[in-house]
Amino acid sequence: xxxxxxMVENMARRARKAAARLAYVPGxxxxxxxxxxxxxIGTGRExxxxxxxxxxxxxxxxxxxxxxxxxxxxxxxxxxxxxGVEEIAKLEDPVGKVLCATRRPNGMSIEKVSTPIGVIGIIxxxxxxxxxxxxxxxxxxxxxxxxxxxxxxxxxxxxFASLIASSLDSAGISADSVQIVPTSDRxxxxxxxxxxxxxxxxxxRGGAGLISFISQNTRIPVIKHDKGVCNVxxxxxxxxxxxxxxxxxAKCQRPSVCNAAENLIVHKDSAENLLxxxxxxxxxxxxxxxxxxxxxxxxxxxxxxxxxASDGDFSTEYDDLIISAEIVDSLDxxxxxxxxxxxxxxxxxxxxxxxxxxxxxxxxDSACVYWNVSTRFTDGFEFGFGAEIGISTNRLHARxxxxxxxxxxxxxxxxxxxxxxxxxxxx
Amino acid sequence: xxxxxxMVENMARRARKAAARLAYVPGxxxxxxxxxxxxxIGTGRExxxxxxxxxxxxxxxxxxxxxxxxxxxxxxxxxxxxxGVEEIAKLEDPVGKVLCATRRPNGMSIEKVSTPIGVIGIIxxxxxxxxxxxxxxxxxxxxxxxxxxxxxxxxxxxxFASLIASSLDSAGISADSVQIVPTSDRxxxxxxxxxxxxxxxxxxRGGAGLISFISQNTRIPVIKHDKGVCNVxxxxxxxxxxxxxxxxxAKCQRPSVCNAAENLIVHKDSAENLLxxxxxxxxxxxxxxxxxxxxxxxxxxxxxxxxxASDGDFSTEYDDLIISAEIVDSLDxxxxxxxxxxxxxxxxxxxxxxxxxxxxxxxxDSACVYWNVSTRFTDGFEFGFGAEIGISTNRLHARxxxxxxxxxxxxxxxxxxxxxxxxxxxx
Numbered sequence: 136x137x138x139x140x141x142m143v144e145n146m147a148r149r150a151r152k153a154a155a156r157l158a159y160v161p162g163x164x165x166x167x168x169x170x171x172x173x174x175x176i177g178t179g180r181e182x183x184x185x186x187x188x189x190x191x192x193x194x195x196x197x198x199x200x201x202x203x204x205x206x207x208x209x210x211x212x213x214x215x216x217x218x219g220v221e222e223i224a225k226l227e228d229p230v231g232k233v234l235c236a237t238r239r240p241n242g243m244s245i246e247k248v249s250t251p252i253g254v255i256g257i258i259x260x261x262x263x264x265x266x267x268x269x270x271x272x273x274x275x276x277x278x279x280x281x282x283x284x285x286x287x288x289x290x291x292x293x294x295f296a297s298l299i300a301s302s303l304d305s306a307g308i309s310a311d312s313v314q315i316v317p318t319s320d321r322x323x324x325x326x327x328x329x330x331x332x333x334x335x336x337x338x339x340r341g342g343a344g345l346i347s348f349i350s351q352n353t354r355i356p357v358i359k360h361d362k363g364v365c366n367v368x369x370x371x372x373x374x375x376x377x378x379x380x381x382x383x384x385a386k387c388q389r390p391s392v393c394n395a396a397e398n399l400i401v402h403k404d405s406a407e408n409l410l411x412x413x414x415x416x417x418x419x420x421x422x423x424x425x426x427x428x429x430x431x432x433x434x435x436x437x438x439x440x441x442x443x444a445s446d447g448d449f450s451t452e453y454d455d456l457i458i459s460a461e462i463v464d465s466l467d468x469x470x471x472x473x474x475x476x477x478x479x480x481x482x483x484x485x486x487x488x489x490x491x492x493x494x495x496x497x498x499x500d501s502a503c504v505y506w507n508v509s510t511r512f513t514d515g516f517e518f519g520f521g522a523e524i525g526i527s528t529n530r531l532h533a534r535x536x537x538x539x540x541x542x543x544x545x546x547x548x549x550x551x552x553x554x555x556x557x558x559x560x561x562x
Numbered sequence: 563x564x565x566x567x568x569m570v571e572n573m574a575r576r577a578r579k580a581a582a583r584l585a586y587v588p589g590x591x592x593x594x595x596x597x598x599x600x601x602x603i604g605t606g607r608e609x610x611x612x613x614x615x616x617x618x619x620x621x622x623x624x625x626x627x628x629x630x631x632x633x634x635x636x637x638x639x640x641x642x643x644x645x646g647v648e649e650i651a652k653l654e655d656p657v658g659k660v661l662c663a664t665r666r667p668n669g670m671s672i673e674k675v676s677t678p679i680g681v682i683g684i685i686x687x688x689x690x691x692x693x694x695x696x697x698x699x700x701x702x703x704x705x706x707x708x709x710x711x712x713x714x715x716x717x718x719x720x721x722f723a724s725l726i727a728s729s730l731d732s733a734g735i736s737a738d739s740v741q742i743v744p745t746s747d748r749x750x751x752x753x754x755x756x757x758x759x760x761x762x763x764x765x766x767r768g769g770a771g772l773i774s775f776i777s778q779n780t781r782i783p784v785i786k787h788d789k790g791v792c793n794v795x796x797x798x799x800x801x802x803x804x805x806x807x808x809x810x811x812a813k814c815q816r817p818s819v820c821n822a823a824e825n826l827i828v829h830k831d832s833a834e835n836l837l838x839x840x841x842x843x844x845x846x847x848x849x850x851x852x853x854x855x856x857x858x859x860x861x862x863x864x865x866x867x868x869x870x871a872s873d874g875d876f877s878t879e880y881d882d883l884i885i886s887a888e889i890v891d892s893l894d895x896x897x898x899x900x901x902x903x904x905x906x907x908x909x910x911x912x913x914x915x916x917x918x919x920x921x922x923x924x925x926x927d928s929a930c931v932y933w934n935v936s937t938r939f940t941d942g943f944e945f946g947f948g949a950e951i952g953i954s955t956n957r958l959h960a961r962x963x964x965x966x967x968x969x970x971x972x973x974x975x976x977x978x979x980x981x982x983x984x985x986x987x988x989x
Contacts, residue, residue, distance in 0.1 A: 155901060159924050231924075237946055243935045245945060250927075252957050335957050354777055356958045376989050377980050384982035416987065474582060496975045497586050497658075500677075508670050508978035517983075518672060518974070519664055530679050530762050530971045531783045532959040544957045547945070548923045551935035553804050555811035556944075560843065562803050 139318075143326040146281060146314050147333035150254045153311035154279035158251050162228035164306055165274055169224035171302035172271065176217040179298050184208060186294035187263065194287045205262045206287055216264050223271045226521045229539035230277045243551035249543040251277035253335035256327055257524075258283045258349065260341040263291040269340075270299050270313045272524050276542035279312045281334065283327060286319030293317070328353035338537075340525055358537060361528040362452045363393030363480040365510045368469045368495065369409055370486035371402040377507060378409050378485045379416045384509040385483060387420045391454045393526060394481045394503075394513040398449055399460045400472055401430070406462045411437035417458060427461035434460070449476040466491050470498045477501065480528060481510040502528065502535035566745075570753040573708060573741050574760035577681045580738035581706035585678050589655035591733055592701055596651035598729035599698065603644040606725050611635060613721035614690065621714045632689045633714055643691050650698045653948045656966035657704045670978035676970040678704035680762035683754055684951075685710045685776060687768040690718040696767075697726050697740045699951050703969035706739045708761065710754060713746030720744070755780035765964075767952055785964060788955040789879040790820030790907040792937045795896045795922065796836050797913035798829040804934060805836050805912045806843045811936040812910060814847045818881045820953060821908045821930075821940040825876055826887045827899055828857070833889045838864035844885060854888035861887070876903040893918055897925045904928065907955060908937040929955070929962035 137145070176183070187208045194206055234247040255278045259265045266284055273280035284292045292315050300310040316323050328337070328349065337357045339346045350357055367385050369378045385396035399417075401410045410433050414424050424441035425448050426434050434441045441460070448459045449472075463469045473482050483505040484495040492506040503513045513535060515523025520538025527533040533541035564572070584592075603610070614635040621633055661674040682705045686692045693711055700707035711719045719742055727737040743750050755764070755776065764784045766773045777784055794812050796805045812823035826844075828837045837860050841851050851868035852875050853861050861868045868887070875886045876899075890896045900909050910932040911922040919933040930940045940962060942950025947965025954960040960968035 155927060158927065239944070239946060243939065253927075350781055356783060356956070358958075380980055380982060380987040380989065383987040384984055387986055388982070388984035420986065492977070500582060500585060500680075501973065503974045503976060506975070506977045508976050508981045509983055511983035512670065512976060512981070513974075517666070519666060529783070531785075534971055535974050544961055546928065547930045547940075547962050548933070549930060549935050549939060550919070550933045553807055554935045554939070555807060555815070556936055556938035557811055557815035559814055559847065560807040560810040562807065 139320065139322050140326050143316070143323050144330060144333075146316070147254065147327070147330045149311040150279040150281050150314060151333045153309040154251065154254045156309060157277050157279055157312045158230070160277065160308060162230075164308060165228070165277070166224045168274055168303050168306035168308050169220050169271055171305050172267070172299060173217040173220040173224070175298045175302055176213055176220070176267070179294070180210070180213060183213065183291065183294045186290040189290045190288055198287060202287075208263065208291065212264065216267050219268060220271045223275050223522050226275065226539060229275070229543050234545060241551075241554050243549055243554045246548045247545050248548055249540070250546050252542060252544045254279045254281065254333055255542070256281045256283070256334045256337045256355070258324060258327075258337065258339050258341070258345065260285045260345065263288040263295065265340055266292050266295045266315065267299075269524065270295075272522055272539065272542060273313060274303070274308075275522075276539050278542060281314050281316065281327065283316040283324050289319045325352065328355065331355045338524060356532070358525070358527050358533055359529055360393070360525040362478050363395070363526070364398065364450055364452050364476065364478040365394060365396045365480050366398045366400060366473045366477050366482045367396045367510070368473065368482070368484045369399070369401045369405055369413065370466065370469070370484055370488065370491055371404040372488040372491065373402075373405055373409060373485040374487060375409055375412055378413050381483060381485055381507065381509050382413045383416050383420065384511060386417055386422060386458050387456065388509070388511055390456050392511075393452070394510050395454070396483070396510055397451065397453055397459060398476060399458050400463050400469055401460070402466070402469065403462050403464050406430075406433050410434065410460065410462065411439050414439045414441070414460065421456045423457045425457060425459045427459070429462035430460040433462065450478075452478070466494060470495060473499050473501070478528065480526070481505065481513040483508065483510050502526070566747065566749050567753045570743070570750050571757060571760075573743070574681065574754070574757045576738040577706040577708050577741060578760045580736040581678065581681045583736060584704050584706055584739050585657070587704065587735060589657075591735060592655070592704070593651045595701055595730050595733035595735050596647050596698055598732050599694070599726060600644045600647040600651070602725045602729055603640055603647070603694070606721070607637070607640060610640065610718065610721045613717040616717045617715055625714060629714075635690060635718065639691065643694050646695060647698045650702050650949050653702065653966060656702070656970050661972060668978075668981050670976055670981045673975045674972050675975055676967070677973050679969060679971045681706045681708065681760055682969070683708045683710070683761045683764045683782070685751060685754075685764065685766050685768070685772065687712045687772065690715040690722065692767055693719050693722045693742065694726075696951065697722075699949055699966065699969060700740060701730070701735075703966050705969060708741050708743065708754065710743040710751050716746045752779065755782065758782045765951060783959070785952070785954050785960055786956055787820070787952040789905050790822070790953070791825065791877055791879050791903065791905040792821060792823045792907050793825045793827060793900045793904050793909045794823045794937070795900065795909070795911045796826070796828045796832055796840065797893065797896070797911055797915065797918055798831040799915040799918065800829075800832055800836060800912040801914060802836055802839055805840050808910060808912055808934065808936050809840045810843050810847065811938060813844055813849060813885050814883065815936070815938055817883050819938075820879070821937050822881070823910070823937055824878065824880055824886060825903060826885050827890050827896055828887070829893070829896065830889050830891050833857075833860050837861065837887065837889065838866050841866045841868070841887060848883045850884045852884060852886045854886070856889035857887040860889065877905075879905070893921060897922060900926050900928070905955065907953070908932065908940040910935065910937050929953070
């Protein structure tokens with residue numbers, strides 16, 4: 136019998152081979168595979184839902200209600216998943232784009248052209264829609280994928296795996312281009328992380344525990360989606376209505392996501408006027424205010440309920456209706472605050488002063504810096520990428536939203552007529 | 563007394579702090595520091611040479627003659643080093659460039675702007691010119707640098723360190739922006755590799771042993787400069803003169819470098835005609851031919867001296883006047899050969915057929931693919947980057963020559979007038 140490590144290594148070896156071919160498959164062929172997939176999600180509806188019902192049944196009592204809801208599929212969710220695949224098919228092929236071109240004094244031309252990365256390992260947790268989503272993004276970007284979903288979604292993912300394989304096959308693309316680890320055994324996942332000779336990149340989609348385990352156990356480059364401690368800074372020159380509107384959106388519109396705000400910082404000259412007004416709006420939407428020493432005094436005097444912020448609060452990702460608040464003395468202090476306590480994800484200045492806004496955006500060291508726009512827009516769709524596999528908190532390769540372009544590498548094509556570095560051969 | 567690990571950690575912490583400021587230092591200020599440095603290499607000539615003499619004396623009998631030559635500085639080498647710094651000062655500032663810009667339907671504008679990476683650790687071996695070169699490239703690209711040179715160059719590097727520090731200081735830039743690990747203790751280097759909370763990227767400049775040790779001992783992303791097994795493929799439709807000229811240049815012009823050719827592969831229809839002719843040129847320049855089974859017959863019949871290639875020869879980086887030769891049946895086989903035995907570095911097709919050249923360049927999975935141009939041009943200067951810190955064999959972030967642009971990351975600046983994701987606050 137094939138051992139676990141042999142099984143995983145064979146998958147990876149097949150993926151590497153498939154990647155070499157997938158790299159130059161024409162866009163139309165990749166789109167045909169995606170259209171097949173979208174269609175087969177429709178025609179395979181009953182099989183998928185039956186497999187999913189097994190997973191939901193097995194998970195009942197073990198997962199929270201919220202997790203069960205994420206796991207369970209229905210007709211509407213399936214239709215959304217299929218539509219997502221169709222949308223990806225419609226996007227421009229990210230491979231083979233000339234990123235820049237130049238001609239050198241010796242007459243040779245150099246073209247920088249986008250290519251797939253190669254083999255991408257994607258490791259994720261319970262939501263089974265991620266399986267189709269990642270498969271579609273990898274097919275479109277010409278990357279072979281090895282997907283390892285959560286054990287809770289084992290049967291659902293197996294049903295998806297067979298649809299993906301037949302959709303690729305019908306389009307004439309090797310089914311090895313997208314493989315799903317066919318076991319919920321944790322050892323398979325650990326094996327995968329060792330295979331740096333076959334796998335070019337790991338993308339974890341899941342909580343902090345998953346990301347940290349992966350980073351500590353692999354030499355394969357990881358495109359990390361780490362925590363989002365986002366800041367809203369209300370400047371000395373900030374409009375009250377704009378401040379309220381943006382703080383409310385950044386905190387309350389969807390508190391559980393990485394681009395929601397966790398800290399509210401207010402310039403001292405705006406504190407008496409704006410801090411209570413903004414916090415009152417937040418409190419009226421159920422937000423708990425955790426106030427630093429400076430903010431506490433102003434809020435208390437104005438009758439706004441708050442609790443004391445503890446030391447770690449300003450660097451905590453609450454993912455909930457909680458916000459930390461503090462007053463700063465200057466724009467420079469605000470920038471220092473954001474760079475010290477934030478997580479370099481998405482940070483906002485509310486100000487009517489362009490010079491101060493530009494200074495904030497230049498000096499805050501974050502993937503996305505906003506001037507009078509909610510932090511909630513850090514998202515591949517909102518950025519116009521047409522798709523997204525996550526938000527990278529790396530500084531190398533991809534930073535911020537990761538779309539199809541960020542799932543690509545590049546190569547140089549150099550064309551000439553006999554250019555040589557030296558003059559050794561005279562003919 | 564400060565422990566080794568505290569010393570290294572303090573350096574890294576200071577580097578992180580310096581990086582936050584260096585990120586927005588204007589180009590003119592960075593250039594002033596570089597001009598100071600170039601000047602001080604001239605005025606500090608005697609001190610540097612005295613320090614270097616100590617290193618050379620200590621190394622005598624321990625290093626090979628070639629290594630001693632690389633270690634030893636003289637007036638000419640110092641003048642070249644200073645000129646290199648001046649050239650870097652003249653280049654365009656790679657930071658703050660708008661890489662792309664878009665306006666979204668909701669009216670917000672998104673600008674993708676280049677930023678420094680942050681803190682870069684550079685670990686290298688004996689050549690002391692690397693110290694100045696890397697310091698200059700990091701200053702120009704706004705990255706704080708921690709440099710760890712070879713122990714053989716300890717005194718020379720200490721002399722350079724003081725020049726770098728005073729050049730930065732005179733320009734008003736923190737001297738912590740470029741720090742040189744002030745000990746030749748190996749433990750310091752191992753400590754450095756642990757500090758992923760402060761160091762964003764490691765660039766090794768040295769042999770395979772160094773690179774492999776680093777990759778295995780750090781979670782910090784590494785921009786690797788791994789081996790170069792480059793291939794010259796002579797197609798069915800190849801001109802004899804062009805084939806000889808390009809093969810000779812790729813192999814002989816400087817055999818010790820990563821972009822020199824190690825394999826010569828010839829299409830079967832060109833074998834009788836071109837393989838002996840090309841090999842005769844190589845042999846006349848002192849090259850040993852290691853022939854595969856197919857090439858062996860043709861070469862022997864034509865009286866060209868060769869030895870049998872062993873199994874590993876086609877994936878060996880000789881860095882010497884040796885080349886492996888083989889015949890392939892088709893263009894497809896040539897592409898498979900290159901993708902199997904090569905190291906995805908730099909590969910060349912010699913052909914007069916544009917369609918076949920384009921197929922080769924599309925399907926060979928290498929950083930640089932050449933059509934009728936010597937592989938020896940894989941180099942930041944030759945590519946017009948104006949500078950180079952190495953050739954990356956990574957697929958993520960930077961692939962091929964790494965210049966100032968590749969020493970940068972990016973951020974998004976989003977400007978608007980109150981755009982929100984939801985509609986929670988109606989005012």
